[in-house]
Structures are given as structure tokens and as C-alpha cells.
Amino acid sequence: MKAFLADQSEDKRDRLVDRLLDRPEYAGYWSNQWGDLLRVQRHGQNTLKAGTFAFTGWLHDAFAQNMPYDQFVRAILTAQGESAECPPTNWYRWVRNTVAMVNDSSELFLGLRLSCANCHNHPYERITQDDYWGYGAFFARVSVKRGLGDEQAIVVKKDGAVNQPRTGQTMKPKALNGPEYDYVRGEDPRQKLADWMADPKNPYFAKAIANRTWAHYMGVGLVEAVDDMRVTNPPSNPQLLDALAKEMINYHFDLKHLMSVIMKSRTYSLSSTPTEQNKTDRQNYARYTPKRLSAQALLDAVDQVTGSESKFEGLPLGTRAIDLPDEAVPSYFLTVFGRSMRETACECERSYAPNLSQVLDLMNSPELQNKIADKKGRLNQLLDAKKSDEEILADFYLSAFGRNPRPDEMKDALAMVAGAKDRRASLEDFEWMFLNAKEFLFNH
Amino acid sequence: MNIDVHSGAYRCCDGVTRRSFLRTGGLMLGGLSLSSFLRQKAMAEAAGKATKDMNVILFWMGGGPSQLDMWDLKPDAPSEFRGTFSPINTNLDGLQIGEHMPRIAKVCDKLALVRSCTHGDAGHESATHTLLTGYKPTNDIPSNEAPSYGSIVAKEMGPKVEGFPAYVTVPTAPKSSLAAYLGVAYNPFETQGDPNSDNFTVQNLKVPQGLTLDRLENRRAILSHFDTLRRDVDSSGLIGGMDTFAQQAYNIVTSPKVQAAFDIGKEDAKTRDMYGRTTWGQNTLLARRLIESGVRFVTVNVGGWDTHANNFESLKNKNLPQFDAAFAGLIEDLSQRGQLDNTLVLAWGEFGRTPRINKDAGRDHWPNVFSVPMAGGGLKRGIVLGESDARAEFPKERPVSPQDVLSTMYHLLGIDQTKSYVNDADRPVPILNYGEPIKELLA
Numbered sequence: 001m002k003a004f005l006a007d008q009s010e011d012k013r014d015r016l017v018d019r020l021l022d023r024p025e026y027a028g029y030w031s032n033q034w035g036d037l038l039r040v041q042r043h044g045q046n047t048l049k050a051g052t053f054a055f056t057g058w059l060h061d062a063f064a065q066n067m068p069y070d071q072f073v074r075a076i077l078t079a080q081g082e083s084a085e086c087p088p089t090n091w092y093r094w095v096r097n098t099v100a101m102v103n104d105s106s107e108l109f110l111g112l113r114l115s116c117a118n119c120h121n122h123p124y125e126r127i128t129q130d131d132y133w134g135y136g137a138f139f140a141r142v143s144v145k146r147g148l149g150d151e152q153a154i155v156v157k158k159d160g161a162v163n164q165p166r167t168g169q170t171m172k173p174k175a176l177n178g179p180e181y182d183y184v185r186g187e188d189p190r191q192k193l194a195d196w197m198a199d200p201k202n203p204y205f206a207k208a209i210a211n212r213t214w215a216h217y218m219g220v221g222l223v224e225a226v227d228d229m230r231v232t233n234p235p236s237n238p239q240l241l242d243a244l245a246k247e248m249i250n251y252h253f254d255l256k257h258l259m260s261v262i263m264k265s266r267t268y269s270l271s272s273t274p275t276e277q278n279k280t281d282r283q284n285y286a287r288y289t290p291k292r293l294s295a296q297a298l299l300d301a302v303d304q305v306t307g308s309e310s311k312f313e314g315l316p317l318g319t320r321a322i323d324l325p326d327e328a329v330p331s332y333f334l335t336v337f338g339r340s341m342r343e344t345a346c347e348c349e350r351s352y353a354p355n356l357s358q359v360l361d362l363m364n365s366p367e368l369q370n371k372i373a374d375k376k377g378r379l380n381q382l383l384d385a386k387k388s389d390e391e392i393l394a395d396f397y398l399s400a401f402g403r404n405p406r407p408d409e410m411k412d413a414l415a416m417v418a419g420a421k422d423r424r425a426s427l428e429d430f431e432w433m434f435l436n437a438k439e440f441l442f443n444h
Numbered sequence: 445m446n447i448d449v450h451s452g453a454y455r456c457c458d459g460v461t462r463r464s465f466l467r468t469g470g471l472m473l474g475g476l477s478l479s480s481f482l483r484q485k486a487m488a489e490a491a492g493k494a495t496k497d498m499n500v501i502l503f504w505m506g507g508g509p510s511q512l513d514m515w516d517l518k519p520d521a522p523s524e525f526r527g528t529f530s531p532i533n534t535n536l537d538g539l540q541i542g543e544h545m546p547r548i549a550k551v552c553d554k555l556a557l558v559r560s561c562t563h564g565d566a567g568h569e570s571a572t573h574t575l576l577t578g579y580k581p582t583n584d585i586p587s588n589e590a591p592s593y594g595s596i597v598a599k600e601m602g603p604k605v606e607g608f609p610a611y612v613t614v615p616t617a618p619k620s621s622l623a624a625y626l627g628v629a630y631n632p633f634e635t636q637g638d639p640n641s642d643n644f645t646v647q648n649l650k651v652p653q654g655l656t657l658d659r660l661e662n663r664r665a666i667l668s669h670f671d672t673l674r675r676d677v678d679s680s681g682l683i684g685g686m687d688t689f690a691q692q693a694y695n696i697v698t699s700p701k702v703q704a705a706f707d708i709g710k711e712d713a714k715t716r717d718m719y720g721r722t723t724w725g726q727n728t729l730l731a732r733r734l735i736e737s738g739v740r741f742v743t744v745n746v747g748g749w750d751t752h753a754n755n756f757e758s759l760k761n762k763n764l765p766q767f768d769a770a771f772a773g774l775i776e777d778l779s780q781r782g783q784l785d786n787t788l789v790l791a792w793g794e795f796g797r798t799p800r801i802n803k804d805a806g807r808d809h810w811p812n813v814f815s816v817p818m819a820g821g822g823l824k825r826g827i828v829l830g831e832s833d834a835r836a837e838f839p840k841e842r843p844v845s846p847q848d849v850l851s852t853m854y855h856l857l858g859i860d861q862t863k864s865y866v867n868d869a870d871r872p873v874p875i876l877n878y879g880e881p882i883k884e885l886l887a
Contacts (some may be wrong), residue, residue: 020783029676147536151724163497172467225587272677272678272679273674273677274679279679280679281679282679282680287677289678289680290677290678290682290683292682332636332647335636336634336636348587352682353622353628353631353682353685354628354682354685354689355628355631355633355634355689356609356631356685356689356692356693357633357634357636357647357648358631358689359686359689359690359692359693360647360648360649360693360696360697361647361648363648363660363690363693363694364648364649364650364651364652364660364693364697365647365648365652366652366653369652369654373654397484409670411670412670413670416666425659428664429659429663429666430666430670432663432667433663433666433667433670434669436663436667436671436690437667437671437673438668438670438671438673438683439671439673440671441686442682442683443677444677444678
């Protein structure tokens with residue numbers, strides 16, 4: 001942080017983006033985000049722990065290696081075998097029947113909500129019930145079997161077809177507005193689905209991930225909601241969406257490249273401070289949209305500022321909140337700050353909205369007081385190292401707000417600490433202020 | 445006042461008054477016929493006459509409770525419909541209910557029971573949205589598009605006593621019970637935890653050990669001086685909401701009265717027994733404490749009614765014993781304390797259940813007719829309205845929409861349902877766009 005502030009070169013921001021994308025936390029953060037969408041969930045059954053741990057580990061490795069996104073999706077869609085040996089099979093743990101497979105995969109990877117067409121032709125869009133079940137036919141041969149111990153295994157049957165429930169007609173695998181395939185004995189139709197998705201000519205796949213990633217960084221999607229792309233819900237900036245999708249294809253679905261393009265853009269670097277011209281904008285990115293840190297990122301940030309580690313049940317000390325394997329690790333903090341319970345494939349399950357419980361927790365919880373008072377924590381280390389008030393306050397400005405204090409701020413703060421009866425208590429009060437400040441809680 | 449449809453950086457949280465509704469009605473609601481316009485005008489004038497300081501307790505029975513096994517038994521229907529439960533007499537002449545609600549049978553003289561509520565949506569998520577907000581969502585996987593009525597009541601009436609949160613859910617908020625475009629400040633406060641366990645507390649209400657109120661006061665002073673992030677960087681109202689919560693949190697932390705309201709340990713053993721020593725029972729008692737002390741609207745979240753399999757076993761052994769004690773306990777207790785007339789109690793889920801029993805001895809989703817028990821708040825006592833057909837499949841008499849039930853609630857609370865709030869698309873949306881108070885039930 002200090003080095004960055006001191007760096008005078010013009011490309012320092014771009015180089016920072018590259019460095020951040022290469023940090024180990026990148027893999028934890030994104031496996032946590034995708035763990036929400038892929039429903040890596042224990043659902044109260046501790047016997048499923050082996051599977052959720054394995055799937056989270058697999059996601060972690062995939063992001064650490066920057067696995068191309070088309071391969072990532074193919075690995076999940078076409079997973080088969082024992083859940084421990086092939087961790088992405090765990091996606092099929094809660095996505096168990098054809099309807100769930102169609103709905104989740106189309107929302108996640110194509111940005112399309114097809115569920116209406118399960119029972120009837122879509123009332124407004126050009127998706128028919130035949131389209132739905134033709135897509136469903138790709139999953140016709142997936143079978144969930146009991147695996148080793150309490151685990152499950154995904155088996156692909158040699159034969160098997162899907163019938164359209166209304167007409168009773170056997171459906172061939174058919175991509176949406178795309179090619180139709182014949183069933184071939186011994187062949188897994190899901191491979192064809194993955195081929196079709198990754199095809200550069202696919203009209204949905206690259207756009208969906210481009211939009212999802214853009215929405216993550218910018219707070220609002222070019223199409224909002226990100227899993228609801230349709231003719232009657234057009235992008236706010238179609239040229240931009242096309243350009244991002246093209247970038248994805250040209251760079252062979254390199255996610256880090258896409259993220260770096262977004263983060264190095266002028267649009268992303270805009271200030272959130274409103275001007276007369278842009279104060280009412282909510283969807284054209286005329287200024288940055290502030291967003292509260294996610295539950296996991298915020299808890300890790302609290303730990304980082306206080307220098308005090310949270311201990312999660314059943315996991316070694318030092319485990320970060322972003323590295324938690326599933327939804328079931330108890331944490332009041334993560335619950336009230338809106339972690340996803342991973343019941344659906346929807347981004348919306350994770351909440352960024354503030355509430356009264358959050359404020360009470362930051363203001364008034366014994367846990368936070370203990371972190372501030374932690375003998376090995378940041379404040380005590382600074383005091384033990386005989387740092388001056390000015391050095392200590394400057395350290396907190398950097399770690400919590402990511403900036404140096406303005407002269408007037410430092411002057412006021414120093415006067416307050418100097419005037420206090422108890423120096424340590426006064427500095428603790430300042431540490432509490434940093435953790436409760438909106439400047440800390442929000443990306444802005 | 446004019447409606448400013450491009451009202452600056454903040455979402456407009458202020459309601460549109462009836463006057464501005466009338467002024468702009470022609471422009472905004474061009475499709476409204478004159479007769480419905482006049483009816484709405486009359487309703488707007490009739491509202492606002494509540495004389496008592498009213499509260500609401502909602503039992504949200506997520507999953508959809510079975511009308512046929514609780515409130516509307518059909519002993520003469522074929523066995524594949526009627527199920528295994530027998531009807532029992534109640535203390536209301538002519539009314540019979542299911543045998544596994546014996547304590548409720550003794551308070552039926554205080555209830556207003558609707559047996560002909562109906563809507564057409566058999567999807568959990570969308571029907572939940574409709575039944576918790578009054579608006580059918582535009583998508584079958586809805587986000588919380590419209591404000592829940594808990595949020596609307598909180599916005600319109602505020603807490604009963606200053607310093608209390610206006611809207612609380614025990615223990616957690618069901619989906620679609622948030623404030624949507626009213627702003628996060630009207631989201632419910634969740635108590636979390638299980639009040640039936642010995643070490644239950646609602647977390648973080650008291651200043652933790654080692655701190656004092658003076659110290660907290662000092663910290664707040666430092667915060668207001670040094671946290672300089674401007675509210676207007678955020679046009680969605682989230683940052684402003686944070687400030688509102690900070691004030692509410694401070695009110696709670698500094699008020700022993702508020703803390704006591706959340707402390708169920710202050711109830712005597714006899715009262716606690718009356719509600720049943722179960723999670724649902726004690727959550728219901730907590731709701732009563734909160735209402736009595738200063739909260740306006742409490743949702744008791746009693747989920748688990750989606751009985752596709754083993755309907756009868758789970759109702760008999762799990763759901764109904766808990767619900768019977770909790771619901772009857774509440775009615776008895778409110779009545780003894782003289783609080784029933786100013787507390788509206790409403791118990792429903794998103795729909796009822798299929799009359800025909802399925803192959804798993806379960807019942808599936810059925811929105812076509814279901815029963816809605818209500819009590820108090822100025823409703824008549826001991827009245828049954830509407831009737832379902834021979835197999836409890838469809839209304840036979842006096843169909844009632846969920847919006848009619850909500851309209852009744854707003855009427856009793858003195859809230860004008862024609863008042864509009866501006867949604868995220870800058871369009872004014874009335875509190876309810878249809879539904880009329882159920883006159884037969886009004887005392």
C-alpha cells in the first residue's frame with residue numbers, strides 16, 4: 001500500500017491490477033463466489049462434508065490456475081464418477097433432475113431463465129416447451145447413484161432419452177436456436193452441449209459471463225439481472241456487451257484477462273462522488289456505484305485491520321472467511337451480513353443490503369471488542385513497538401481506509417488522543433471508528 | 445406537491461399523498477375507469493379512522509398449510525380427499541375444525557375465519573411474494589420487487605413506542621418480507637436464535653463487558669467527525685440506510701426497556717407454558733412481548749408446511765401440536781391482557797394443499813381455495829365467512845382474494861391503500877392496486 005502511494009509512475013494502477021489478480025486470495029474469493037452459484041451446500045448433513053470440501057478445493061485450484069472458462073464449464077457440465085474423485089460431480093448433488101439441470105445450467109452459463117417453458121411455451125419469448133425439453137435431452141443419460149460411503153456418484157447410462165411431458169414425444173438433444181443431435185449409443189450428449197456452449201458462434205455463452213463479470217465489478221449488469229437476458233430485457237449498452245464478449249472469445253475464455261480489462265478501464269476507475277451531471281445515473285456507469293463488502297470479504301477485512309484471527313468451527317486457525325468450504329460453517333457475523341445459503345443458482349441470494357443486526361454487531365458485539373483488545377492484535381503490536389500516536393493513526397488509515405489521513409484529520413485525531421485520560425482506550429475508540437465507518441464498509 | 449419523476453439522487457422514500465394521487469391520477473393511471481376511481485377515492489376517505497393504537501402479528505406458514513386438515517374438514521368426502529383426521533366441535537356454535545387443534549377449538553369464539561380465500565398461483569416463490577406484498581411478481585423466481593406489508597406498516601405507522609424497531613421477524617425473515625423500494629430502513633429486524641433454548645439472547649443489544657455507555661457515546665462522536673464518506677455517493681439509499689440503523693442501534697443499546705422486551709426470560713413459567721415450550725411457541729410469546737412493548741409489526745416465521753409426503757404424520761406429530769399451542773396461547777394471552785382489540789392476528793402461507801391425497805400420503809400445492817384464520821384488531825369475534833365446495837377444491841360461496849385480506853388489514857390500521865410510493869422505475873405504485881375490506885368481518 002505504501003509502495004503504491006509512493007509510486008509516481010503513470011502505469012502504477014495497471015500494474016497493481018495485475019499484482020492483485022495474481023495474489024492467492026484471488027482463488028479463494030472467486031471459488032467462494034462460484035461456490036454460491038454452484039450450490040456447494042451441506043444443507044445440514046455433515047456426512048456431505050467430504051463432497052463440499054472437495055468441490056471447494058477443486059474450484060480453488062481452477063481459479064488459482066486460471067482455468068479457461070469454457071473448460072471450467074465443461075468440467076462441471078460433463079462431470080462423472082465418484083464425488084471425491086471428480087469433485088465437480090458435486091454440482092449434481094442439489095441439481096438432481098432434468099428440470100433443475102436445465103434451469104441451473106441455462107441461468108448460470110447462458111444467462112437465460114428457461115423455467116417458464118418447462119410446462120408451456122414461453123408467453124413472451126421465443127422459447128417453446130419443445131426447446132426446453134430438447135435442451136433437457138442433453139441430460140437424458142445422467143444418473144445419480146449411491147457412491148462410496150455416504151457419497152454419490154454420477155453415472156452416464158449408455159442409453160436413455162427424454163420425453164416432452166405434454167406431447168409425450170421423445171426429444172432429441174437440441175441446443176437453443178442451435179443444432180439438433182441424434183442420440184448415439186454409448187455417447188454422453190452433455191459433451192455436445194459443452195461443445196455448443198464453447199463455440200465462438202454461440203450467441204449466449206460469452207455474453208453471459210462477460211455480463212456477469214462486469215456486473216460484479218460495476219454493481220449493475222449491462223443486462224440486469226445477470227441470469228435474465230432476453231429480447232424484452234435488452235442490454236443498456238449492447239456495443240459494450242458485444243465488445244466484452246468478443247474479448248472473451250479472442251482470449252480463449254481467459255477470466256483474468258476479462259477482469260483485468262474491466263478493472264483497468266476508465267469506467268471502473270471513476271469516482272463515486274456525484275456531479276451535477278451524473279448524480280441521478282443508476283445504470284450508465286457515469287460514476288462508480290458504491291457497494292458494501294461481501295460478508296466474507298468484510299469479516300476478513302475486519303480481521304486484517306484488527307490483526308486478530310477469527311476461528312471457525314472444525315477448521316484450522318488462520319482459515320479466512322473467503323476460504324470456507326460451504327454454507328454450514330457457523331458464523332453469526334456471516335449470517336447477518338448476508339452470506340448466501342446456496343439454495344439457488346441466483347447471485348441475488350447473497351445480500352449486500354445493510355440491516356440493523358449488522359450495525360449492532362459492529363457497534364456493540366463482544367466479538368468485535370475482543371478483536372480490538374486482542375493482545376496480539378494490530379493496536380497492541382503498535383503500542384508494544386512504542387509507535388507514536390501519529391504513526392499508529394496513520395497505520396489504521398492505511399489498513400482500514402486505504403489512504404493517508406488528510407492533515408486536518410490527523411490534527412484533530414492527535415488532539416483527541418492527547419486530550420484523553422487513557423491513551424490506549426482512546427486509540428481503541430479510534431480503531432472502533434475505523435471499523436464502523438462507511439468509508440471502510442463500502443467500496444466507493 | 446407534484447410527483448417529481450426524476451427526483452434527484454435519492455430514491456424517493458416519501459409517500460405520494462392522496463391529494464397528489466388525485467392530481468396526477470389522470471396522467472399516471474390513465475386506464476382507471478371512473479367507477480373504480482371513485483371507489484378508490486371513497487376508500488381513501490374511509491381510511492385513517494382507526495381509533496386505537498394498532499399492531500399486527502403475522503404467522504407466516506411457509507410451504508402452504510393444509511386447509512382440509514386444519515380449518516375446513518370434509519368428513520363426507522371420499523377417503524382419497526378427506527384424509528385421516530376427524531373434525532371436532534369448537535366453542536363457536538356450528539364450527540368444527542381438525543382434531544389436532546384442540547386448544548384452538550376453545551378460542552374459536554374469538555376468531556374470524558375465512559374459508560374461501562383463493563388465488564391462481566401454485567408456485568412457492570411467486571405466491572409467497574403475492575401473499576407477503578399484495579403484488580404478483582413479474583418473474584417466477586422473483587426478487588423482492590414490491591415492499592412487504594410489514595415494511596409498509598413500518599413506514600406508515602412507525603414503531604408503537606419511539607426507540608423500538610417498527611418491524612421484527614422472529615426468528616428470521618421469510619423471502620419477500622423486505623422493504624424493496626421503500627428503502628432498507630424498513631427491512632425487518634431478525635431476532636435469530638431459538639428462544640426455547642436456555643441460553644437464548646438476541647445478540648448485541650447490551651453494551652458488552654468492559655465498555656460503558658459513555659465510552660460508546662464518545663465513539664459515536666469520533667465516528668461522526670471522522671467518517672466523511674458522503675451519503676450522496678450512493679443513489680440506492682444503502683448508505684443512508686446505514687445511518688438510520690446506526691441511530692436505531694444506539695436507541696436500543698441505551699434503552700433497558702427495549703432490551704427487556706427482547707428478554708423472554710422475564711416471562712413467568714406459566715405464561716411460557718401457555719404457548720408451548722417449543723421453538724414456535726416461544727417465538728410467538730416473544731412476538732407478543734415485542735408488540736406489547738413497542739414494536740408495530742411482528743412476523744412469526746413458522747415454516748415447514750410443504751407436506752408433499754406423509755402429510756398426516758407430520759401434521760399430527762410435528763406441526764399441529766406446536767401451532768395449536770402457539771396460536772391458541774397467543775389468542776388467550778392477548779385476550780386476557782385486553783390486547784386483542786388492538787392487535788390483528790393473521791395466519792396463512794402462500795396457498796393451501798391439494799384435496800386429493802397423492803401416492804405418498806401427501807398433499808401438493810393448491811391455491812384455488814384455502815382458509816385464513818384471523819382475530820382481533822377490530823374484527824368481529826366468532827365468525828366464519830365463505831365456504832368451499834364439497835371437497836374443498838374451489839370456493840362455493842364468497843370468494844376472497846389475498847388482496848381483500850390485506851385491504852381489511854390496512855383498513856383496520858387506518859392506512860390508505862391508494863397511497864402510492866415511487867418504485868425503482870420511478871413509477872408511483874399504490875400500496876394495493878386492488879382488494880376491498882371484507883365488510884362482513886368488520887365489527
